[in-house]
Amino acid sequence: MTGLAKHTHWSKWKCPSNIALVKYWGKRDFQKPMNPSLSFVLQNAFTETSVELHKEGDQKVEFYFEGEISAFGSRIEKYLDHISTKFPWVNRYNFRIHSHNSFPHSAGIASSASSFGALALCLTELDFALLGKEPDTHEFWQKASELARIGSGSACRSVYSGFSIWGNTQLFESSSDDHAIALTEGVHRVFYGLRDAILMVDSGTKEVSSSVGHKLMDEHFYQRSRIAQAHENINELYLALLTGDPEKFVAVVENEALSLHAMMMTSNPSFLLLKPNSLELINRIRRFREKTQIPVCFTIDAGPNIHLLYFQENEMDVKAFIERELLAFCENGKWIDDQIGRGPERLIN
Numbered sequence: 001m002t003g004l005a006k007h008t009h010w011s012k013w014k015c016p017s018n019i020a021l022v023k024y025w026g027k028r029d030f031q032k033p034m035n036p037s038l039s040f041v042l043q044n045a046f047t048e049t050s051v052e053l054h055k056e057g058d059q060k061v062e063f064y065f066e067g068e069i070s071a072f073g074s075r076i077e078k079y080l081d082h083i084s085t086k087f088p089w090v091n092r093y094n095f096r097i098h099s100h101n102s103f104p105h106s107a108g109i110a111s112s113a114s115s116f117g118a119l120a121l122c123l124t125e126l127d128f129a130l131l132g133k134e135p136d137t138h139e140f141w142q143k144a145s146e147l148a149r150i151g152s153g154s155a156c157r158s159v160y161s162g163f164s165i166w167g168n169t170q171l172f173e174s175s176s177d178d179h180a181i182a183l184t185e186g187v188h189r190v191f192y193g194l195r196d197a198i199l200m201v202d203s204g205t206k207e208v209s210s211s212v213g214h215k216l217m218d219e220h221f222y223q224r225s226r227i228a229q230a231h232e233n234i235n236e237l238y239l240a241l242l243t244g245d246p247e248k249f250v251a252v253v254e255n256e257a258l259s260l261h262a263m264m265m266t267s268n269p270s271f272l273l274l275k276p277n278s279l280e281l282i283n284r285i286r287r288f289r290e291k292t293q294i295p296v297c298f299t300i301d302a303g304p305n306i307h308l309l310y311f312q313e314n315e316m317d318v319k320a321f322i323e324r325e326l327l328a329f330c331e332n333g334k335w336i337d338d339q340i341g342r343g344p345e346r347l348i349n
């Protein structure tokens, strides 16, 4: 980040979405995770948000999404109200916010992660500018992550580049339920060439909102086992990342994706979000891996779309496989070509 904003009442950031490899599923208290999660940020799926503070009129929040006034403004108003206990200056201003996504709403990419990530970065920059504090410090990024978490849990993992971990884990003393930490050191170089082909099975609206979804874990029969499993999987995955072990990576990532769906299928009420084409894609990805010995795997969020993960060195073979065998099972042949990203960026106009 380069210096302070010239105008202390305006800030603009670009923030990526992220995809979890160990899934956050279930909350405790207010926006705290039931278990630790680990994700990486994407490069091409991002939100750009600008925040302008002013004192005109009496409307607290004017929120424009893709240039049009949007109903999401009321969620932001609640959010601002919530954080005003920590940032009293929030009460002194009205907010004009413009937001734009690089990906279509129906793309099946979690937009709350990049939206709240970008908004939190703007608010943190404004806070630091108003208080005359030096930005681009450890405290800055931690604060941005914490603010993002209050808006949407997974958003706290979007403010760093590469991989990050959210939630207390024995792996790092600095890990926290309040904010994510970046995995900056030791990750094997093979994982910096990670790619994500998002295979669109169904772009319809989500059958289960994330707040309803997380609540399903409150009384879940498998709650304790799920928490223990997430801790074990995060340990194993971290080891795979350090040692550059694609086999272990594949095993943990698929286990996590299917465990998330197993939790949904066995909750009360129960949700079956995978579609016949999701299953077809899963089977084909596994068959391709067995036949070619190329390390590919899938991960899935709370919906039917399949994220096919692979490594840069196999790009040609995997893209040919997607074209030849997978596109027939995607809605209108639609897929999104993405990869591990460099993290957020401060914008100057």
Ligand code: DP6
Pocket (backbone or CB within 6 Å): 019, 020, 022, 023, 024, 025, 037, 110, 112, 151, 152, 153, 154, 155, 210, 211, 214, 260, 301, 302
């Ligand atoms: C399945 O972060 O969308 O994508 O905190 O209620 O906004 P809220 O939930 P959200 O949940 C994401 C759940 C997930 C797994 C993950 O990203 O870790």
